[in-house]
Amino acid sequence: MYAIGIDVGTTNCKVCLYRIADLELIKKYSFITPKKITEYGSDFDINELWQGVVNGLGQVANAVKDPENIVSISVASVGEAGILLDTADNIIGPVMTWYDTRAQPQLERIVSRISESRLYEITGIPAHSNYSLNKILWLMDHAGQQQPAAWLCMAEYIAFRLSGVKRAEYSLASRTLAFDISRNGWSEEICSALDIPLSLFSPLVLAGEPTGELLAELSEKTGIARSAKISISGHDHMVGSVAVGISGEDQILNSTGTTEGLLVVRKQPSASESYYQSRVSNGHHVLPDAWTLYASLPSAGYAIEWFTRLFNLKPADFNCMTNWLMSKGAAESPTDSFLIPHLRGSGPPKRSIHAKGLVYGVEDQTDSEAFLKAVFHGLCYELRQLLETYETLTGSHWKSIMVIGAACQNPYWLQLKSTILNREIVACKLPEAVSRGAALLGARGVGFQTGDITLSEDLLVRYQPHETSGRGFDRVYQQIYKHLYASKIQIENQLNRT
Known part of the structure; x- marks a missing residue:
């Protein structure tokens, strides 16, 4: 038996076929996530x-002789983004x-009707223009004669197109x-305050819970059995955590x-004042x-993409550069x-769409190699600040951090x-x-027992901190980075208020 997991990402989309018995990847089809420049x-x-x-x-169904044994298709995606549909299911x-930041005026409308602190108390997430509600209001403001009838997040929309059934998923x-x-x-409080019909949002289902079966025309087109169950597996970061047993x-x-985040699975959410002030997000797993306790830094892989464009580097050139830096011990050279x-703005604990990037330490001898080191150093300092925020809020100390995604390469x-x-x-x-993770959740949703996830050591690579160079990096972080960060945010806040 087989299960398909779909990952709709910011940069790439992947459709992957797995054998359920051992979750072996049988076939992957990927394509660049198509976008329109506006x-x-x-x-x-x-x-x-x-x-x-x-x-x-x-393509993936064609990789096996028995595609009729594909029993589930489950979809994960980025959060916040989605599709507004009218009464005839046309896209608005x-x-x-x-x-996207164009919905900042809609956010201002929201917080004029419901205070930021009350929004956090209700939703567990800080008011920000990225979230779906702002996009919904912007689209409703520009809908013309179309009558808004349904909002579906990206994974929910793909699942709807596969099954014909509209559902929302908790994460x-x-x-x-x-x-x-x-x-x-x-x-109801938020919808009422903003004159949004509650019916705009679909009934909620658990991640991996079947919402319907594959539509007949898609079964004929893809070769996948009509009986294959469709489900929404949820927010991509949370779905990925399931695959590695977090x-x-x-x-x-x-x-x-494209971004990077820190995720902790919790027994209950916390929307206290200290969490609110730190702008971290609670949510359903x-x-x-x-x-979940989750916070995202908007530029991780994107900062690297920006660097390669800036210096006109091909992927092979970039990989050679980082491999050379590693081989010459640059990771131990503060x-x-x-x-x-x-x-793309800043993440917690000082989250703002108005934040701008800042390069420090450039000299007349700075070349592309030195600039790349500055990019990576800054990404790590930013992540350290977020980790310290987590540990202050929770009272926890994590000695080891699991990493998945692009950084693992x-x-x-x-x-x-x-x-x-x-940390390790x-x-x-x-x-x-x-x-x-999407395939696993979809398989569980149709009754297959996959058990707990235990990763073999041959799938894990462990890195230990270098003590001597760590002291040098700590000096830069404590004495320079944190001070410049605070000053930059203060200046940006002042400019935004004028």
Whole structure:
């Protein structure tokens, strides 16, 4: 028997076929997430994306002789982004990327009607223009004659196109700014205050719970049996955590990609004043009766992409550069230069869409190699600040951090993480963790018992901090980075108020 996991990501989309018995990856189909360049930045090209998913399903099904044994298709995706549909299921307006900022005026409207502290008390997440509610209001303001009838997050929309059934999933609902985290349902208070019909939001289902079967025309087109069950597996970072067995508060996950975040699985959410002031997010996990503490830094892999564009580097050239840095011991060589990587705004604990990147330590001899080190140093300092915020809030201390995603392909970055954070870094070489987690949740949803996830040591690479160079990095972090960070945020806040 087989299960398919779909990962709709910011940069790439993947459709992966797994054998359920051992969760072996049989076939992967990937494509660049299609976007349209607009005056605001970029939107997802949802029609082209949908065609890529359908093509991918056909490709992976064709890799096995018995595609009728594909029993489930489950979809994970980025959070916040989604699609507004009218009464005839036509798409209203553009499909904004999660990091789009055009809905800032709508956020101002929201907080004028419900205070930021009350929003956090209800939803467990800080008011920010990225969240779905702002996008919904923007689209409603620009809907023209179309009558808004339904909002679906990205994974929910793909599942709807596969099955014809509209449903919402809890971990994605937690990223909308319209979900009541204490009542465990859509917030009547928020919808009423903003004149949004509660019916705009679909009934909620658990991650992996079947919402329907594959539509007949898609079965014929892809070769997958009509009886294959469709489900929503949820928010990609949470789905990836399932694939590597993160399930308790004694564990912490660093999920990396276009962004990177820190994820802790918890027994209950916390929307106290200290959590609110730190701008960290609570939410539903994709596991039953589990919650998350999660915060994302907007520029991780994106900062690296920006660097390669800046110096016109091909992927092979970039890989050679980082491999050379690692081989010459650059991960053990502190410098006074770094990038504060606020290329798409800042993450917690001082979250702002108005934050800008800042490079410190550039000299007349600075070349592309030195600049790349500054980028990586800054990414690690930013992650350290977030980790320290977590530990202050929770009273926990994590000696080891599991890493999944793009960073696991970069030993230089991983060693820097270990030394600058002063923690063991455990890099998981498991390919396509999000798609695997989606397939696992979908298989469980149709009754297959997959058991607990235990990763063999050959899938893990462990990095230990370098004590001597760690002291040098700590000096830069404490004496320079933190002071410049605080001053920069203060200046940006003042400019934003004028």
